[in-house]
Amino acid sequence: MAATAPAGDAPAIVTRGLRKTYRTRRGKRRVAVEGLDLTVPRGGVHGFLGPNGSGKTTSIRMLLGLARADAGTMEIFGTPVPARLPDVVARVGAIVEQPKFFPAFTGRKNLTLLAAAIGVPSQEVGRVLETVGLGERADDRFKSYSLGMKQRLAIAATLLKDPDLLIFDEPTNGLDPAGIREIRHTMRGLADQGKTVLVSSHILAEVQLVADTVSIIGHGRLLASGRVEDLVGGAAGHVRVGVDEADRAAGVLEASGWTVRRESPHLLVEGVDDAAAITRALAAEMLFVRELVPVKADLEQVFLELTSGVDSAGGDVHPEEPRHAAPPDGTGTAARQGSTDDTTTEDAR
């Protein structure tokens, strides 16, 4: 059994072999999370990324004690959960479902009521409203807020207890680009204060703009994790090629072993290490390049590479080993416990 890191240095979150199966109304089993090994380092924004239905919400619900795991272990700041969740819960703020606010009350009044209910001094309300950039609109009614402002009020509510770890499940769902930018800005500000922010999303490109580190999951399993720049840097570059006689040029490049996509009027050549080799191969056939533009890799591309060849109709993604771009700092490992092939059920939704 691997040693667990001392609680003082432990990562914000560690899961090992986490598994959750639901039983559907027809009595079938649906594996939502299958052996998930997640490590969220302390400090910074960590993107928890994967397509719809890949198990993000289920994993978060298990961490917060809202759903029971079938197997595996979980720790928050080195404290095993759910067994000792009460010891650590005050250090965690989370938005998993939309919190309810009174539409006719101001943002400040809503938070003041909430603070009283959870035993937080009312002076904290001003602080958290400023933190999320709602100071100037604090005395407007909740119902007059934009969706982005409503979401920032929800974030402010999670900050009342001044937690060290914030968990936001798809916080930008339904927001317009300006609202999304505001939430990104808020998350960055929290990370800059030294807090750890875990943000789940199925929109990889959006989270790439704010995350320091990410974990990418598919079908309930970890596919890759590490620092964004390392993961993106490790993805093979693509090159956009402008050339006359595009069909003949594509044939020449394919015959030389490249994978070529037609993106009329250009060709997109995948996995290129040496762009000059493309020019040479084409020139040898009297085809002359007009344009040769490297296309920067992004997390979307990393994800597509990791899942290429996977049955898009729902076949499992079972890579041999997840890709770890750079082991997150202070990684404490909790040994995997329990059988992973048993079944626990919850009501199918």
Ligand SMILES: Nc1ncnc2c1ncn2[C@@H]1O[C@H](COP(=O)(O)OP(=O)(O)OP(=O)(O)O)[C@@H](O)[C@H]1O
């Ligand atoms: N209560 C439930 N009963 C039955 N199946 C469930 C239940 N909750 C989730 N699932 C199933 O488990 C799988 C994972 O769902 P989950 O909501 O965790 O994914 P997700 O990555 O958060 O997706 P999204 O981005 O759409 O929120 C899906 O196939 C989903 O249909």
